[in-house]
Amino acid sequence: MRSIERTAGPSVLGRAFSLLDVLSTGTGSLGLAELARRADLPKATAFRLANQLIELQVLERVGSEYQLGVKLFELGTGTRNQELREVALPFLEDLYEAVHETIHLAVIDGSEVLYVEKIVGRRTCAASSARGARKPMYTTALGKAMLAFAGPRMLETVVQNGLVRRTPYTISTPGRLHQDLQRIRESGVAYDREEHDLGITCVASPLLDRQGRSRGAISVTGPTTRFKPERFAPAVRTAALGLNRRWLEIGRPDDPDG
Structure with missing residues (x-):
């Protein structure tokens, strides 16, 4: 039986990393729209992933903007x-x-x-x-x-x-x-x-x-x-x-x- 190859987009981990990569460039905090644009992600996807990362203390929200969180800093x-x-x-x-x-x-x-x-x-x-x-x-x-x-x-x-x-x-x-x-x-x-x-x-x-x-x-x-x-x-x-x-x-x- 022939195996079926599936072509998938970036993994969830890869998309989450793209958010971290954007925020680690020294740009400070970013609003959701700009963060999604720079990470090349749909706004809804960026919002969902960012909030999951906030729960893990990997990101923090300051007002309406996002920045790297204390947990990521402690690890690094x-x-x-x-x-x-x-x-x-x-x-x-x-x-x-x-x-x-x-x-x-x-x-x-x-x-x-x-x-x-x-x-x-x-x-x-x-x-x-x-x-x-x-x-x-x-x-x-x-x-x-x-x-x-x-x-x-x-x-x-x-x-x-x-x-x-x-x-x-x-x-x-x-x-x-x-x-x-x-x-x-x-x-x-x-x-x-x-x-x-x-x-x-x-x-x-x-x-x-x-x-x-x-x-x-x-x-x-x-x-x-x-x-x-x-x-x-x-x-x-x-x-x-x-x-x-x-x-x-x-x-x-x-x-x-x-």
Whole structure:
């Protein structure tokens, strides 16, 4: 008896993965219509799959939009980053209450910035960031804050990978990057002035271990039209120092003196 071959479309798993793939590109949260369009799925299918993924905590709904959920982040980033996130949340929330702008927590992943947490409120901005997203270190305030204290080998890797311009304001020469990083080491504060996204400005401060090496950074982000990053630098620096002290007080196996 001849077997019957069936031609099927993408599996349910494949369609669900297409939603995750769209949201993992650093675009932040998306509405259902745009999410379905980018994933090349019927709107009804995207809606059904997205809600199933929400039940599994793989996606989250923020208002009428969808973003990657905490469960996917926990599976992909490891225990240490999740612990840092949990310890950091009270400091990030206090910082948000003080400034009412978008707050980020990030760590180094390879030669990129990995976003560990993002807090937004009513005064949202169009920053292309989301929990679990990655960006080049030299294009962001978070990345430069960490790169300044990451050691010469990391800086060499970043430069060798190429300082590609994302906007007309991106630092694209090693000399300018070295100068910017030296200023960050002196002040403890880094700025992104439309260097990754036009219209977006950030200020960040690093989190350091007992040897003075970067292990993360926090930032405040806002639209260039109204956001003056120097105004928020003291608040970001204070929050970073407070979080740093708390992390060292707890003591972790990867902190040599902890």
